[in-house]
Amino acid sequence: MDKKIDFSIYESKIKNKLSAKRYYHSMQVAAQARSLAEKYGADKDKAYLAGMLHDIMKEVSYEDTLKYCDENGIKLTKLERDTYKILHGIAGADYIRQNCNINDVDIINSVRYHVTARAGMSLLEKIIYLADFTSSDRDFDGVDNLRAAVQININEGMRAALSSSIKELLDKGNCYIHPDTIEAYNDVMADMLHN
Template sequence: MKEVILDLRNELRGKLSPQRYEHTISVSFICTALAMRYGSDLYHAELAGLLHDCAKHLGDGEIIKKCQKQGIQLTDDERKAPAVLHAKYGAWLAQYKYGIEEDEVINAIRWHTTGRPEMSILEKIVFVADYIEPRRDKAAGLSVVRSIAFKDLDECIYLILKNTLDYLKGKNCFVDSMSLEAYAYYEQIHKEMKGEQ
């Protein structure tokens, strides 16, 4: 296990920009911390954190071509918001290039950009870790989100999705429908927790 992690770090160091590599290492550490907190598998959390952006070094057009070449189906939304595609292609790379066999790791990579309703614990961990890692400093309400991450993952996801959607709408950016579905799902959990209906 340790050798796999070290080999992946060396591989990614050669592919990613220095800033993206540092982000990746930070996300993997936050994933393991959250896994400790929520009783998830530490190795799977570190692995998913390391590989979550393994396709991020590719441009949007290049990822679309690679998806087409590999027969990976793209939705209309993904074509309109290609920035989310590094997660889908990254999940493919994790499985077919890096030999990851654990579905929970592959799914955590797959859904780390848009989220989805009913995410697994590991999917939630990677989604949250990507947003709160220490080198991030521009997201709205980051200190509040960070404080909630270790108390309530669902509430944290609700806040991340709310902040992200507000940001994208404020910039007049297209929003992937899966993000909207995820937001509706976690907003309902938020309302139920607050006693609202």
């Protein structure tokens, strides 16, 4: 970024909106995002900020998140309306634009797509998606394999993370897989197969 970011302003905002556990997670994602940005040559400050803000709407109730989206003219598909887990990224992207004075499209999209991913992700979007999966506070089965994949290269990390996410959703049954997630997986695979 061109000017120095005062991270304390944003840290205060997330502290006021999140539980201690979610705040801790957000700070761990920010740290992991900065580390991945350094590894892959992205802007470390933008990565840290996007990581910090990615879950800013995570603990807002389903009803209030829908209300926020409706009041702010955010168009949602039926799938997005029906899937609470997806909503916080969509609402969060708009929230940081309106309430945190974030105008950087890459940061906004990184928050927007940190749950579903999408085809054609920027480097920063991939970093935030992966940082959320692999931050130091994560301890689910397979997280160490994901952390290792992220160290191989960014697309191997994305392939592993998207595969894990899609498998988890299929294993749960009875839930949607957002088309953006499928398109992201196919996009990463095409990139890996042709490069």
